[in-house]
Amino acid sequence: MVATALRLVDDVGVQAFTVRMLADALGSGTATLYRHFTGRDEILVYVVDHVLGEITTPAPDGGASWQESLVAVADGLYGTLRRHPHIVPLLIAQVPVGPNGLAQRERVLRLLAERGFPADLGARAFTAVTHYVIGFAAQQHGPGSADPDGAPALAAFYRGLDPAAFPSITAASQALTDTPLEEEFHFGLGLLVRGLELLRDEPPQG
Amino acid sequence: MVATALRLVDDVGVQAFTVRMLADALGSGTATLYRHFTGRDEILVYVVDHVLGEITTPAPDGGASWQESLVAVADGLYGTLRRHPHIVPLLIAQVPVGPNGLAQRERVLRLLAERGFPADLGARAFTAVTHYVIGFAAQQHGPGSADPDGAPALAAFYRGLDPAAFPSITAASQALTDTPLEEEFHFGLGLLVRGLELLRDEPPQG
DNA sequence: ACCTGAACACCGTTCAAGT
DNA sequence: ACCTGAACACCGTTCAAGT
Numbered sequence: 026m027v028a029t030a031l032r033l034v035d036d037v038g039v040q041a042f043t044v045r046m047l048a049d050a051l052g053s054g055t056a057t058l059y060r061h062f063t064g065r066d067e068i069l070v071y072v073v074d075h076v077l078g079e080i081t082t083p084a085p086d087g088g089a090s091w092q093e094s095l096v097a098v099a100d101g102l103y104g105t106l107r108r109h110p111h112i113v114p115l116l117i118a119q120v121p122v123g124p125n126g127l128a129q130r131e132r133v134l135r136l137l138a139e140r141g142f143p144a145d146l147g148a149r150a151f152t153a154v155t156h157y158v159i160g161f162a163a164q165q166h167g168p169g170s171a172d173p174d175g176a177p178a179l180a181a182f183y184r185g186l187d188p189a190a191f192p193s194i195t196a197a198s199q200a201l202t203d204t205p206l207e208e209e210f211h212f213g214l215g216l217l218v219r220g221l222e223l224l225r226d227e228p229p230q231g
Numbered sequence: 232m233v234a235t236a237l238r239l240v241d242d243v244g245v246q247a248f249t250v251r252m253l254a255d256a257l258g259s260g261t262a263t264l265y266r267h268f269t270g271r272d273e274i275l276v277y278v279v280d281h282v283l284g285e286i287t288t289p290a291p292d293g294g295a296s297w298q299e300s301l302v303a304v305a306d307g308l309y310g311t312l313r314r315h316p317h318i319v320p321l322l323i324a325q326v327p328v329g330p331n332g333l334a335q336r337e338r339v340l341r342l343l344a345e346r347g348f349p350a351d352l353g354a355r356a357f358t359a360v361t362h363y364v365i366g367f368a369a370q371q372h373g374p375g376s377a378d379p380d381g382a383p384a385l386a387a388f389y390r391g392l393d394p395a396a397f398p399s400i401t402a403a404s405q406a407l408t409d410t411p412l413e414e415e416f417h418f419g420l421g422l423l424v425r426g427l428e429l430l431r432d433e434p435p436q437g
Numbered sequence: 438a439c440c441t442g443a444a445c446a447c448c449g450t451t452c453a454a455g456t
Numbered sequence: 457a458c459c460t461g462a463a464c465a466c467c468g469t470t471c472a473a474g475t
Contacts, residue, residue, distance in 0.1 A: 043466095043467070043468085044467085044468060044469085045466095045467080045468090053440080053441080054440080054441045054442070055441085055468080055469080056440075056441050056442080056443095056469085056470075056471085057439095057440060057441065059468095059469070059470080060439080060440075064468075064469075065468065065469090114320070114323060114324060117319075117320060117323050117366075117369040118320060120385055122388060127392070127397060127400065130397075130400055131397045131398075131399050131400050134399035134400060134402075134403050135399040138399055138402075143406070144399070144402045144403045144405070144406040144407075145403065145406035145407050147399075147403060148403035148404075148406065148407050149407070149418050149419065152367075152415065152419070153363070153367075153418070153419030153422060155366075156363060156366030156367045156369075156419065157359070157363050157366060157419075158366075159366050159369070160323075160361075160362035160363060160364075160365050160366025160367075160369070161358075161359075161362045161366075163323040163362075163365070163366070163369075179326055182328060186333070190337075191333060191336075191337045192337075192341075193337050193340035193341040193344055193350070193353075194333065194336055194337050194340060196340075196344075196350045197340050197350045197351065197353060197354035197357075198354075199350070200350040200351035200354065201351050201354050201355070209355055209358065212355050212359070213355065213358070213359030213362065213363075213423070215426065216359060216422065216423050216425075216426025216427060216430070217419070217422050217423065217426065218426075219422075219425070219426040219429055220421065220422025220423065220424075220425040220426045221422060223425055224418075224422070249447095249448070249449085250448085250449060250450085251447095251448080251449090259459080259460080260459080260460045260461070261449080261450080261460085262450085262451075262452085262459075262460050262462095263458090263459060263460065265449095265450070265451080266458075266459075270449075270450075271449065271450090
């Protein structure tokens, strides 16, 4: 049921996902769905949590450093969102408070606490990293939300700009032309982790 | 016209914003709007760009360091998104390629280039910072997208969890209870800027 | 008790008809 | 030439009627 909804969302996107579609795919009427869910929004909440359940987080007992573990968590979330790009807008509209979302949050916060992070610093680190991952995944769509394959179209758009009017954008666009997305993603992620190292080992001061 | 659309979106949100609403507010019929815009989505593109035009970026000639300037840019975007929270989902669905969005991008990239950033590093820095700001602004809604005032509801939700089942989440929730959102925002932002300092002054190595 | 066809009140978009 | 009322083909949700 939730799996069917996820498959439909993966196929056609959140916007085009329809209660009637789901009912047809399940071989029932729309009214039947309202006996299991309060409405379309609740279905999507379960879809999001189902996706979060796919994330493979590193074993908490492994010998990995917290830096490696945090990067692994970010990679897991990022990879999952790359596999389900249509889920990203949903993860932005709702803070994931389903069972899988909560379990994942708990796991990461405990991992950070075990490695010496005060509770508030760990929570902020988690927020900063997940915000970054979601934000990055979200921006990988072309201009206009309806664009099917986004990143290449966006790069082409930037290259098509007038270099005289936007010299810095076109220069940067050329420099980034052959930078894989994964590398760009890890670049910003590395910034966050390095900053966290500094803050964990010295007292914060504003 | 765009200003009227923005006011409506600010009032009722993107989801509830209706072409009929806009037509009524303008004292015309819906069909008239389709003579100026190709459709609802295009109206929203202009609404987003109109909001981005409100951002006050620091003067490029001032004596501020690039760190201060970058923080000021992030603050400007963040403050604008706080004033127009309903715009955030739109900024996620579309890369802002309207005139104001492009001008802002160009301004920041030039500023970074003038302060010694290679073109690719500047572009990645801009992406990382804007992703972070948008992602952070996006998460400030409670569980379920329909929730009117989000952050307090979310905090209450976390505090209502079973401490035995989610010890780390509840501990972190208590520690963060009296942390203002602005402080939490600047925390992650500071991480990014610090990481950028390291990468600008030493050669990048993966 | 559980399911559901048909209806309700919308929505974005279009087009023939008016000025 | 420009505008627009009315219609079209949907949508999420509900409810009376069926089993």
